[in-house]
Amino acid sequence: MIPHNGRPGDPVDKGALIDLRAFMQVLRRRRVVILIVSLLMFGAAAAAYFMTPPRYTAVATVALERGAEDVVKVDQVVPDVVPDSASVDTEVQVLRSPKLIGTVVDKLNLTRDPEFNPALKEGRSAPEDVERNWAISTILSHLTVKRSGFSYAIDLQYEAGSPTTAAKVANTIASTYIDQQVSEKAGATARASDFLEGQLDKLRVQVEAAEAAVADYRARHGLFDLGQDSTVTQAELSSLNTQLAQARAQEAEARARLNTANAQLSRGGTGEELGEALDSPVVSQLRAQRAEVSGKVASLSQQFGPKYPELAKAREQLKDIDQQIAGEVKRIVANLSIQANAASQRTASLNQSLQRAEGTLAVDNKSAVGLAELERKADSTRTLYQTFLDRYKQTLAQRGLERADSYIVAPARVPGSPTFPNVVVFGVIGLIAAVAVSTIVVAILQLLDRGVETTSALEKRLGVQVLGSIPDTKHLPELTDREDRSRPTQLVVDKPHSSFAESFRCMQTSINFNLRDLHPVVAITSALPNEGKTTAALSLARSAAMAGKRTILVDCDLRRRVSNAESSSMSSAGLLALLYGESKLHESIYVEPETGLHVLPRGSDEHHVQPFADSEAFSQLIAALRERFDFVVLDTPPVLTIDDSRVIAAKADCVVLMVRWRKTPTRAAELALRKLEAVDANVIGTSLSMVDVTAQARIGYDDASYYYSAYKSYYV
Numbered sequence: 218m219i220p221h222n223g224r225p226g227d228p229v230d231k232g233a234l235i236d237l238r239a240f241m242q243v244l245r246r247r248r249v250v251i252l253i254v255s256l257l258m259f260g261a262a263a264a265a266y267f268m269t270p271p272r273y274t275a276v277a278t279v280a281l282e283r284g285a286e287d288v289v290k291v292d293q294v295v296p297d298v299v300p301d302s303a304s305v306d307t308e309v310q311v312l313r314s315p316k317l318i319g320t321v322v323d324k325l326n327l328t329r330d331p332e333f334n335p336a337l338k339e340g341r342s343a344p345e346d347v348e349r350n351w352a353i354s355t356i357l358s359h360l361t362v363k364r365s366g367f368s369y370a371i372d373l374q375y376e377a378g379s380p381t382t383a384a385k386v387a388n389t390i391a392s393t394y395i396d397q398q399v400s401e402k403a404g405a406t407a408r409a410s411d412f413l414e415g416q417l418d419k420l421r422v423q424v425e426a427a428e429a430a431v432a433d434y435r436a437r438h439g440l441f442d443l444g445q446d447s448t449v450t451q452a453e454l455s456s457l458n459t460q461l462a463q464a465r466a467q468e469a470e471a472r473a474r475l476n477t478a479n480a481q482l483s484r485g486g487t488g489e490e491l492g493e494a495l496d497s498p499v500v501s502q503l504r505a506q507r508a509e510v511s512g513k514v515a516s517l518s519q520q521f522g523p524k525y526p527e528l529a530k531a532r533e534q535l536k537d538i539d540q541q542i543a544g545e546v547k548r549i550v551a552n553l554s555i556q557a558n559a560a561s562q563r564t565a566s567l568n569q570s571l572q573r574a575e576g577t578l579a580v581d582n583k584s585a586v587g588l589a590e591l592e593r594k595a596d597s598t599r600t601l602y603q604t605f606l607d608r609y610k611q612t613l614a615q616r617g618l619e620r621a622d623s624y625i626v627a628p629a630r631v632p633g634s635p636t637f638p639n640v641v642v643f644g645v646i647g648l649i650a651a652v653a654v655s656t657i658v659v660a661i662l663q664l665l666d667r668g669v670e671t672t673s674a675l676e677k678r679l680g681v682q683v684l685g686s687i688p689d690t691k692h693l694p695e696l697t698d699r700e701d702r703s704r705p706t707q708l709v710v711d712k713p714h715s716s717f718a719e720s721f722r723c724m725q726t727s728i729n730f731n732l733r734d735l736h737p738v739v740a741i742t743s744a745l746p747n748e749g750k751t752t753a754a755l756s757l758a759r760s761a762a763m764a765g766k767r768t769i770l771v772d773c774d775l776r777r778r779v780s781n782a783e784s785s786s787m788s789s790a791g792l793l794a795l796l797y798g799e800s801k802l803h804e805s806i807y808v809e810p811e812t813g814l815h816v817l818p819r820g821s822d823e824h825h826v827q828p829f830a831d832s833e834a835f836s837q838l839i840a841a842l843r844e845r846f847d848f849v850v851l852d853t854p855p856v857l858t859i860d861d862s863r864v865i866a867a868k869a870d871c872v873v874l875m876v877r878w879r880k881t882p883t884r885a886a887e888l889a890l891r892k893l894e895a896v897d898a899n900v901i902g903t904s905l906s907m908v909d910v911t912a913q914a915r916i917g918y919d920d921a922s923y924y925y926s927a928y929k930s931y932y933v
């Protein structure tokens with residue numbers, strides 16, 4: 218598994234992972250409990266299934282109209298609403314409204330049905346409104362109204378104890394919903410017609426009064442045709458304004474020409490200049506003649522002298538022409554003066570006419586203000602009356618054409634089979650209950666179980682090596698003789714090829730490889746009594762002796778002799794007699810004839826237990842035994858009961874802590890291990906004792922017994 222940083226070589230935190238094998242191990246161990254609990258839960262689910270009365274569900278479907286029929290193209294009193302998502306959701310709530318359901322209750326007379334009236338079931342009576350509310354609540358509690366996907370269809374699902382009742386209630390709700398929409402529209406149309414009819418009567422009187430007021434005002438102010446008079450007066454004003462502007466322009470033009478002529482005359486201008494300014498044809502003609510004569514005079518002056526008769530005649534002729542021009546100019550100037558005076562008079566006359574017209578219009582407008590107000594009121598009342606009249610006619614035309622905004626797509630059919638209880642649902646409930654309750658029971662049993670089941674769990678909890686597992690002879694399938702099962706230590710001798718004997722050979726091998734010493738001193742101890750340490754010590758010593766090693770077993774537990782577990786013939790002077798100098802070593806040792814095992818037991822006559830482990834004599838004894846024997850086994854008292862066990866363990870080369878399978882509390886084993894470590898005892902490992910290999914084969918995938926079915930033929 219690659220950690221989060223992506224480097225495959227980094228270590229993985231196994232504590233953060235789920236041990237699926239350990240989980241399966243617990244399931245296999247507790248499979249009987251799980252099976253029993255599961256059967257109970259499934260049995261309870263089955264009982265509940267058969268005891269639950271059947272329920273039937275009927276489904277009716279209604280849909281919202283997406284378009285309305287336009288029989289009469291007028292606006293409706295209650296307009297059709299184009300359905301959208303919000304409209305559909307609103308109609309869902311309408312279908313669940315107590316008002317609608319109350320109408321259904323009344324139609325079907327459900328207060329007389331015991332399913333909807335609990336008072337009838339109990340044989341008592343209740344107020345009518347209370348019974349009706351009970352029936353409404355019963356329908357709402359079993360009614361499901363939901364939109365069908367994203368469509369405009371709405372499904373009505375009703376559940377009842379009777380299939381006929383379920384279909385009847387669902388169809389009645391749908392039909393009542395449709396009828397209610399039609400009734401609401403018809404009622405709204407009728408109310409609108411009555412309202413409009415009353416308003417028309419009032420407006421008719423108001424229109425007549427307003428028109429009479431307008432006519433009376435016109436008669437009093439002489440405004441019988443005010444609109445036409447106003448038009449003539451305004452046209453006259455416009456014409457007078459135009460004429461006055463033209464007259465003023467003409468007057469200005471005449472005054473300008475007169476002023477120009479007078480200005481030239483005052484400056485001594487000639488008739489030629491004046492005539493050109495006044496644009497007179499006579500003057501222009503005379504000017505042409507004068508130019509011709511003037512040219513003649515100039516020519517004669519150059520050719521002849523001043524006395525020349527033709528020259529004098531020409532000069533007279535030129536003079537006469539100048540006089541004619543001057544006379545014509547005077548006539549034109551006089552005419553200009555007359556024209557200017559006439560234009561001035563015409564302007565004044567037009568101005569007076571304009572003032573008179575303006576006065577007339579002002580008087581008419583002042584009188585028309587009141588009339589206009591009266592006419593506006595009359596027009597407004599008349600328009601309102603006409604609007605109400607049109608709407609009244611439209612409303613009358615709509616009567617009888619009302620239709621619902623919804624329709625029934627599919628009426629509810631009588632269901633042929635119950636929808637509840639459902640076998641699958643109850644099966645799933647039973648499965649969930651079985652899993653949940655089994656989990657709780659297994660968790661409780663695991664919490665109450667203080668022992669250890671596998672070597673991997675033991676290593677994980679104690680943090681030391683596990684040297685192996687010692688089978689419990691009471692559960693070994695390879696043993697058939699009840700007597701063999703009752704004396705497990707004898708199996709090492711009688712059945713050296715059994716799995717029980719093989720477990721001690723494995724322990725001996727582990728000890729040898731841990732110490733690498735030819736003459737090891739091994740202390741066998743446990744945390745508490747009855748954990749199989751004495752059996753393990755004797756069996757280990759016999760196994761080593763049968764392997765050809767010179768082995769001695771020292772019974773250091775003065776409260777429980779090794780001989781008590783085997784035979785009363787195992788008698789000698791004993792350990793304490795040897796330590797106190799009351800006997801020699803060879804006098805204190807008992808040798809088993811079958812195995813050649815040397816045993817230094819507790820004396821049969823020793824009744825007073827005194828501490829000896831911290832004595833110098835015991836240390837010297839350990840040194841002497843290491844010199845004379847290849848393998849020394851010390852059977853020590855339990856660590857948590859007798860403190861001598863720690864002293865003995867500290868003097869041994871190594872210590873093996875026995876832990877009884879499923880019995881020894883892990884906390885006790887941890888405490889014993891800490892006590893041994895406190896005295897620097899060399900605890901090379903632990904061992905599970907009295908293991909049921911058949912049971913462990915189903916759970917202990919980390920132990921060799923997990924594969925017991927594969928190798929048990931070797932021990933048969």
